[in-house]
Amino acid sequence: MFEEINNINIEVQNFQSKSLEEIDQFRISYLGKKGKITLLFNNFKLIPVEQKKEFGARLNILKSSALEKINLLKSSLKDHSKSKKTDTDYTIPGQPTNFGSRHPITLIRDRIINVFSHIGFSISEGPEVEDDWHNFTALNFPEEHPARDMQDTFFITDDIALRTHTSSVQVRVMENSKPPIRTISPGRVYRNEAISARAHCFFHQVEGLYIDKNVSFGDMKQTLLYFTKSLFGPDTKIRLRPSYFPFTEPSAEVDVSCTICSQKGCNVCKYSGWLEIMGCGMVDPNVLENCNIDSNIYSGYAFGMGVERIAQLIYQVNDLRLYSENDLRFIKQFRSEI
Ligand code: DAH
Numbered sequence: 001m002f003e004e005i006n007n008i009n010i011e012v013q014n015f016q017s018k019s020l021e022e023i024d025q026f027r028i029s030y031l032g033k034k035g036k037i038t039l040l041f042n043n044f045k046l047i048p049v050e051q052k053k054e055f056g057a058r059l060n061i062l063k064s065s066a067l068e069k070i071n072l073l074k075s076s077l078k079d080h081s082k083s084k085k086t087d088t089d090y091t092i093p094g095q096p097t098n099f100g101s102r103h104p105i106t107l108i109r110d111r112i113i114n115v116f117s118h119i120g121f122s123i124s125e126g127p128e129v130e131d132d133w134h135n136f137t138a139l140n141f142p143e144e145h146p147a148r149d150m151q152d153t154f155f156i157t158d159d160i161a162l163r164t165h166t167s168s169v170q171v172r173v174m175e176n177s178k179p180p181i182r183t184i185s186p187g188r189v190y191r192n193e194a195i196s197a198r199a200h201c202f203f204h205q206v207e208g209l210y211i212d213k214n215v216s217f218g219d220m221k222q223t224l225l226y227f228t229k230s231l232f233g234p235d236t237k238i239r240l241r242p243s244y245f246p247f248t249e250p251s252a253e254v255d256v257s258c259t260i261c262s263q264k265g266c267n268v269c270k271y272s273g274w275l276e277i278m279g280c281g282m283v284d285p286n287v288l289e290n291c292n293i294d295s296n297i298y299s300g301y302a303f304g305m306g307v308e309r310i311a312q313l314i315y316q317v318n319d320l321r322l323y324s325e326n327d328l329r330f331i332k333q334f335r336s337e338i
Pocket of ligand 1: 167
């Protein structure tokens with residue numbers, strides 16, 4: 001009998017399994033009703049009296065070590081399944097971090113600002129919801145000007161509208177500061193246009209204003225030449241064509257030499273070699289007077305350009321709608337250079 005205990009003990013110690021079913025099977029065949037250890041307990045009465053004490057003690061030890069073994073195997077099973085779920089596999093390649101990109105209009109606006117800030121222009125901003133005085137009247141727009149029509153402008157009341165250009169900020173700056181003034185005003189503007197590839201109901205402009213004593217048309221031309229060379233490259237040329245704006249006299253339209261075909265002729269410049277990029281002119285004395293600046297002492301120039309227009313030329317994007325649809329496939333292609 002004692003030998004039997006020893007043999008069973010060796011079997012118990014040697015038993016190994018990672019399957020719950022096998023462990024259960026083991027428990028039943030040793031500790032179940034007809035299990036090997038249980039049967040030994042049943043044989044207790046056959047043991048001579050003088051050996052009962054030792055037999056009982058050894059049998060109890062065998063039973064508890066079998067139970068211990070079962071618990072140990074079961075708990076290692078649980079640990080294993082738990083660790084499977086939470087284990088991190090450090091050999092898996094990492095997920096790449098996607099860097100954001102700036103909107104192409106923001107990139108071009110910042111490049112324009114950067115050029116002018118190098119030659120001493122400050123940045124001014126004004127409201128997008130503007131009154132008639134700042135958007136039209138102070139800028140010398142006659143009463144019957146078509147821009148004052150509901151068809152061209154989003155009116156909120158008779159006197160309040162979404163600004164149609166950033167020239168309104170000129171008026172605010174001149175009203176609130178004394179010359180010399182050297183500032184640019186970037187911002188969003190609105191026009192009552194049907195949306196198409198070539199027109200949108202909102203877009204962005206950068207306005208420029210320079211007021212001081214003895215400012216000449218030549219000063220303006222040099223500044224604009226410096227600007228276009230900085231933006232489009234040192235070989236860029238400009239030409240000024242006479243034009244009309246209510247707030248400048250004389251007024252001009254600025255063309256740059258075609259950046260795409262280098263004036264050899266292409267369909268972007270319509271084989272003319274020139275691209276129109278902005279309007280400009282000497283600030284009309286009426287506008288200076290409307291803003292309480294003495295036009296006998298001071299003169300100045302102003303210019304205004306469309307940011308989308310410049311972006312179209314730099315990125316060669318032909319459909320204006322792409323700039324406001326927020327299609328990530330489009331937006332992600334643009335990267336900052338400054
Ligand atoms: N405000 C004009 C427009 O929206 C652009 C412009 C032209 C601004 C001539 C100026 C300027 O300051 O001198 O079309």
